[in-house]
Amino acid sequence: MKLVIKDLTKTYKNGVKAIDNLSLEIGTGMFGLLGPNGAGKSSLMRTIATLQSADKGTITFGDINVLEDKMSLRKVLGYLPQSFGVYPKMSAEALLHYFATLKGIASRNDRDKIVNEVLEITNLYDVKNKNVSGYSGGMKQRFGIAQLLLNNPKLIIVDEPTAGLDPAERNRFLNVLREVGTNCTVIFSTHIVEDVKELCNEMAILNGGRILKHTTPIEATAEIENQIWTKVIQRDELEDVEATYNVLSSNYNQDNTLNIRVHGLEIPAEDFIKAKPQLDDVYFMALRQEELISI
Numbered sequence: 001m002k003l004v005i006k007d008l009t010k011t012y013k014n015g016v017k018a019i020d021n022l023s024l025e026i027g028t029g030m031f032g033l034l035g036p037n038g039a040g041k042s043s044l045m046r047t048i049a050t051l052q053s054a055d056k057g058t059i060t061f062g063d064i065n066v067l068e069d070k071m072s073l074r075k076v077l078g079y080l081p082q083s084f085g086v087y088p089k090m091s092a093e094a095l096l097h098y099f100a101t102l103k104g105i106a107s108r109n110d111r112d113k114i115v116n117e118v119l120e121i122t123n124l125y126d127v128k129n130k131n132v133s134g135y136s137g138g139m140k141q142r143f144g145i146a147q148l149l150l151n152n153p154k155l156i157i158v159d160e161p162t163a164g165l166d167p168a169e170r171n172r173f174l175n176v177l178r179e180v181g182t183n184c185t186v187i188f189s190t191h192i193v194e195d196v197k198e199l200c201n202e203m204a205i206l207n208g209g210r211i212l213k214h215t216t217p218i219e220a221t222a223e224i225e226n227q228i229w230t231k232v233i234q235r236d237e238l239e240d241v242e243a244t245y246n247v248l249s250s251n252y253n254q255d256n257t258l259n260i261r262v263h264g265l266e267i268p269a270e271d272f273i274k275a276k277p278q279l280d281d282v283y284f285m286a287l288r289q290e291e292l293i294s295i
């Protein structure tokens with residue numbers, strides 16, 4: 001089912017316009033919403049999840065008018081907020097049974113079936129008797145996915161789920177999400193480019209409450225093939241280099257020199273080397289273009 005957002009604007013009481021006349025269509029599969037802190041990702045997700053109203057605009061999911069008919073959307077929605085709050089001292093299994101009851105699954109047999117199923121999918125079956133409050137960060141996030149799967153959602157929204165996870169936990173989490181995302185619409189927000197690269201078939205770059213680019217990771221990098229150049233410079237050269245070239249990123253090498261990546265339709269100078277485009281380049285280019293436009 002397709003999620004269609006049209007001309008959506010959200011202004012908070014303090015005057016911050018967190019979503020600015022945003023339009024976006026999202027189909028089945030894993031959709032990555034990539035943007036820096038404060039870009040408006042959480043605001044957009046909370047609005048889609050019917051947790052806050054909008055000033056103007058429309059959102060539809062299939063034939064559900066999301067902003068008007070909140071209850072219909074909630075029935076098909078699985079939402080994992082940025083922070084889930086405090087967990088009671090209950091085992092994962094008991095807590096999932098409790099949530100399943102809240103979600104209206106009345107029969108014990110049905111509950112057993114779905115609870116076991118979501119524990120399996122999220123790789124938590126072996127630790128189902130442990131208290132969720134004692135789980136590691138990654139396990140808690142997978143538990144978050146387990147709870148949202150209880151009502152067999154068609155639209156899943158996960159808000160920055162990998163923030164703070166160590167690499168192994170992050171991998172486990174992404175694998176779970178990959179499996180879950182095969183037959184429904186998953187919107188996944190992150191400020192980590194690598195997450196989108198590894199997981200998403202479609203993506204949008206968001207900043208200042210606006211969509212800067214809507215693309216696929218493959219298309220986006222193909223678009224800038226033969227346009228990314230690298231060079232190693234000394235630290236004190238950076239300011240000059242930034243003033244001369246379109247520098248997208250600079251990273252320290254072990255010897256304290258800098259590796260810079262530059263965008264240009266042609267080789268910027270003889271001592272540059274052509275580099276294979278990465279999704280980071282796409283991200284930094286989009287943010288930089290926006291910066292230049294707003295100057």
Ligand SMILES: Nc1ncnc2c1ncn2[C@@H]1O[C@H](COP(=O)(O)OP(=O)(O)OP(=O)(O)O)[C@@H](O)[C@H]1O
Binds near residue numbers: 012017038040043044
């Ligand atoms: N409840 C609120 N009241 C007032 N301003 C808010 C509120 N929630 C968010 N904002 C502001 O709206 C803007 C967008 O914030 P939002 O949390 O949606 O961004 P984000 O991309 O999710 O960032 P982060 O990664 O930091 O969570 C920011 O300027 C933020 O300070």
